Amino acid sequence: xxxxxxxxxxxxxxxxxxxxxxxxxxxxxxxxxxxxxxxxxxxxxxxxxxxxxxxxxxxxxxxxxxxxxxxxxxxxxxxxxxxxxxxxxxxxxxxxxxxxxxxxxxxxxxxxxxxxx
Amino acid sequence: xxxxxxxxxxxxxxxxxxxxxxxxxxxxxxxxxxxxxxxxxxxxxxxxxxxxxxxxxxxxxxxxxxxxxxxxxxxxxxxxxxxxxxxxxxxxxxxxxxxxxxxxxxxxxxxxxxxxx
Numbered sequence: 261x262x263x264x265x266x267x268x269x270x271x272x273x274x275x276x277x278x279x280x281x282x283x284x285x286x287x288x289x290x291x292x293x294x295x296x297x298x299x300x301x302x303x304x305x306x307x308x309x310x311x312x313x314x315x316x317x318x319x320x321x322x323x324x325x326x327x328x329x330x331x332x333x334x335x336x337x338x339x340x341x342x343x344x345x346x347x348x349x350x351x352x353x354x355x356x357x358x359x360x361x362x363x364x365x366x367x368x369x370x371x372x373x374x375x376x377x
Numbered sequence: 378x379x380x381x382x383x384x385x386x387x388x389x390x391x392x393x394x395x396x397x398x399x400x401x402x403x404x405x406x407x408x409x410x411x412x413x414x415x416x417x418x419x420x421x422x423x424x425x426x427x428x429x430x431x432x433x434x435x436x437x438x439x440x441x442x443x444x445x446x447x448x449x450x451x452x453x454x455x456x457x458x459x460x461x462x463x464x465x466x467x468x469x470x471x472x473x474x475x476x477x478x479x480x481x482x483x484x485x486x487x488x489x490x491x492x493x494x
Contacts, residue, residue: 264445265452269384269485301420303434315434317420322430326438326458328381328488335382335487337454341443366485368386370452371445 264371265321265341272334272354274361278327281306284314287357291323291350292316295340320345334358339370381488382438382458389451389471391478395444398423401431404474408440408467409433412457437462451475456487 277283285304292299298319305313310330316323321339328334336354338347347367355363394400402421409416415436422430427447433440438456445451453471455464464484472480 264448264450265443267386267452269487271487273490300422300430303418303420305417305434307436313417313434313438315432315439317422317430317432319424321443321452322432322441324439324441324456326382326456331381331488331490333381333488333490335384335438335456337456339441339443339452339454368483370386370388371448371450373390373448373450 262372263369265339266345266347267337267339267368267370268347269366269368270336270338270351270354271364272336272358272360274332275334275358277358278329278332278334279310279312281312283357284312284325284327287354288314288316288323288325290353290357291338292318294349294353295338295345295347297340379489380486382456383462383464384454384456384485384487385464386483386485387453387455387468387471388481389453389475389477391449392451392475394475395446395449395451396427396429398429400474401429401442401444404442404471405431405433405440407470407474408455409435411466411470412455412462412464414457
């Protein structure tokens with residue numbers, strides 16, 4: 261199914277390091293590198309009392325991580341465009357950084373139209 | 378269906394202003410305001426030869442816009458967490474800014490778990 265980009269929607273459960281801006285930034289950088297993506301910018305914020313939001317702006321779209329340490333949960337998106345781009349290579353990277361017990365994966369193909377070959 | 382956040386995946390087709398960083402930034406700001414979200418940061422980039430990527434980091438998650446002016450297409454995500462947050466209020470804002478002829482909408486409820494009431 262041809263489209264302009266592949267967008268993984270990941271639900272990480274039973275994870276660790278979700279309250280660490282260092283861990284989230286490292287995960288963003290390593291996930292981008294795994295996808296062979298070009299990092300344009302990275303922003304990571306810690307929220308009170310707990311939780312981290314990290315955004316990696318890519319030349320090929322974006323990776324985002326929002327964590328809820330109190331639930332051992334993170335919502336992660338890996339959206340990459342371009343021929344041959346495969347966001348699934350980021351999954352083992354994320355699993356490794358956060359030691360998630362389980363990861364629910366959904367993939368959405370973005371930009372499907374009859375006018376795009 | 379209770380969860381931690383609501384994530385709209387929007388496919389805008391037949392739109393205009395997709396090569397304008399000014400239009401994309403304005404759309405991000407107005408969409409965030411419509412959602413009553415707190416803007417933490419906003420980043421907008423123009424790509425060569427055409428196309429814009431814009432990311433709004435919210436206290437409530439994120440809004441992203443990636444455009445392909447050559448196809449009249451944009452991939453937009455509006456992800457907001459918190460009680461009462463409704464990302465759908467951003468749809469008419471986006472339609473207005475980009476004059477999209479049609480918008481495909483999918484909503485994903487993020488962070489559903491039996492441990493979260």
